Amino acid sequence: MCNPRFVLGAFAASLLIAGCGGGPPETVPPAPIEPPPGRTPQEIADSIARAQFVRDSIRAAQEAEERAQAQAAAAARMTLQQTVYFDYDESTITAATEAALRAKVEVLRGNPGVRLRMEGHADERGTSEYNIALGNERAESVIQFLTNFGLGGDRFTSVSYGEERPAMQGSNEEAWALNRRVEFVITAGGDSIVGS
Amino acid sequence: MRIYGASAHGLGGARARPGVRRRGVATSVESPRVAPARRALSVAVPVLLACAALPGGLSAQEPEAQIPGVALTLLYENLYIPPFAILPFRTTGETPETGALVHGIVARDLDYSDRFRIVDSLPALWDDQQGVQYGFWDQYGVDWLLTGTVERVAGARFLSVELHDIVTASQRARGRFPLPAPDDPGFRMAVHRVSDEIVLWATGDSGIAATQIAFHMPALGDPGSKEIYIVDSDGANRRRVTWDADLAISPEWSPDGSRLAYTSYKSGVPRIYELELATGTERMIGPDGSGQQHSPAYHPHGGEMVFTLTERQQRVVSYNIRDGCCLRLLAGGHAQNLQPAYSRDGRRLAFVSGRLGSATPQVYTMPSEGGTPELLSPYRYGQGGWFADPDWSPVSNQVVFAGGIVNRRTLGRYHIFIAALDTGDNRLIQLTQEGNNEDPSWAPDGRHIVFVGERSDGSGVYVVDAATGRTRRVVANVKASDTDWSPRLASGGGTRQSPRPGL
Known part of the structure; x- marks a missing residue:
């Protein structure tokens, strides 16, 4: 991947010759009809071709950068939205959950406008009202973890769904493990997320 | 069992x-x-x-x-459960099918009262044309005998029942009750109320057939959402009463049975609503604010309710729903506190608290104005165990x-x-x-x-x-x-x- 700034500097003179400074135009300007004195039509055609090449290179580089930025933003968004899981009847942060939350901390630091809603869930075991309490504890435990890294607590809200919104139906360990979770919903700043 | x-x-x-x-x-x-x-x-x-x-x-x-x-x-x-016989109901101006239908509802209600042992098969020869033959029924070994007639007079229906005390060879009580048409939505409830009256005659306590049970479950046809359903006490007539297309949970009957309070997530934040069952109209009765509201319970006198309010921590609060004011914290602190339920006189509350550790929630009681909680459930240190859902x-x-x-x-x-x-x-x-x-x-x-x-x-x-x-x-x-x-x-x-x- 070539550096777009380098490309820009190397071909700045050619740009001036072609008579189209500033940003790259959206459309190719029409070639001059009257050849200026002292230059052959071939020289003029070469000059135009060089300018065209520069414009294309710059556009490709910029598109690549935009693509990279979009990919980084998508990765950041995915990091923010990644669901974290808990042990049975626990709201403590496991090692896997901690790794996922640390990644979120980095994204949240780079995106101070982003706000999140933590949605706490529980598996079906235990009474339904107690599971609402458990879902709340899990969501609050995640918020506590993030604010311990200096992130403002006012950026986070929580809601508990208890056992009422399972990610997977079923009364087995696989379903239970997937249902003991906190999901993350971006409630503000979602349009301008930047990657790191 | x-x-x-x-x-x-x-x-x-x-x-x-x-x-x-x-x-x-x-x-x-x-x-x-x-x-x-x-x-x-x-x-x-x-x-x-x-x-x-x-x-x-x-x-x-x-x-x-x-x-x-x-x-x-x-x-x-060692409860003595008296044998109870029910004669087939006679009909006057009404079809035998309706008589059998009413008889079936009454018989099941009396069975479900768990106060009597309903005699399944009657003796081959019985005759009530000359009045109840007390000696015959005494020989047969029943303590109570019920006779009934479904009448239709000038478009109006009535259920007449007589309860006979075989032990004392006397009529215990009788009554004549208006009955809607069998296809009327109030038909079964009207029969249930007659059953409850019969239980009252025999035992001194009214039965519970004319009651309903509310609960929430995945909506039929939309398993992703939970809606409130009610069903008659005998399991008949299940029907859905909310259409929130979200989570509608924890229904609680008002003291007069005309309304249900429940929590709905339809606004994005769980809040307490009240549904008027006769009209289907609903309104938000919880206080404004950002907290999550769960587990409503009406004061026995109405007008006030307690519920779980969650803002970071789960707290038990009371709120005046008649005037829409006076939110009051009853149990808070660091631990979770949830699921309040009033005593019958409204003076005390049972509730769940994690104050002994969040993994072992226990049931406590305290004055309904707030005060020192007393442990009710049998917690023993190191034993584990958890208790919830008090009523x-x-x-x-x-x-x-x-x-x-x-x-x-x-x-x-x-x-x-x-x-x-x-x-x-x-x-x-x-x-x-x-x-x-x-x-x-x-x-x-x-x-x-x-x-x-x-x-x-x-x-x-x-x-x-x-x-x-x-x-x-x-x-x-x-x-x-x-x-x-x-x-x-x-x-x-x-x-x-x-x-x-x-x-």
């Missing part, structure tokens, strides 16, 4: 007629009048039950399930709740328990033995309890009679939650026809 200690006669069919039964109360009453002595006798039943512990009852549990100092018992009082009896100082007395990490089973507050000991009555059981709620008779059971043959809504241990499933094969038993429904009782299509 396992019954320990005393023989279960009356349940089995051996005829036993203790001399103490119903002596001195044989006066025939046209309009029933309950003598105070009889009332006291029937209220005493749950207390007798709580006193019925014998050492043998302790062996009912797995060794690891025992809690030191707590007597856990399945022993049932205070509407007629006595007993609290029913769900929980596991063993470490939930090892077994994870939970059952329904009753703790009696007035007995001064740690006696605990376990009402379920199989599967997992939660969300208990008392019937208005303070004797029956509805709960959600998860059994090997599926999940459903169950009813247990705390006096006999008799258990039945009233709604099968649904993932129900948060069952709540209505008060006695004097009128229509939420028989609004669904204005919207679908279930």
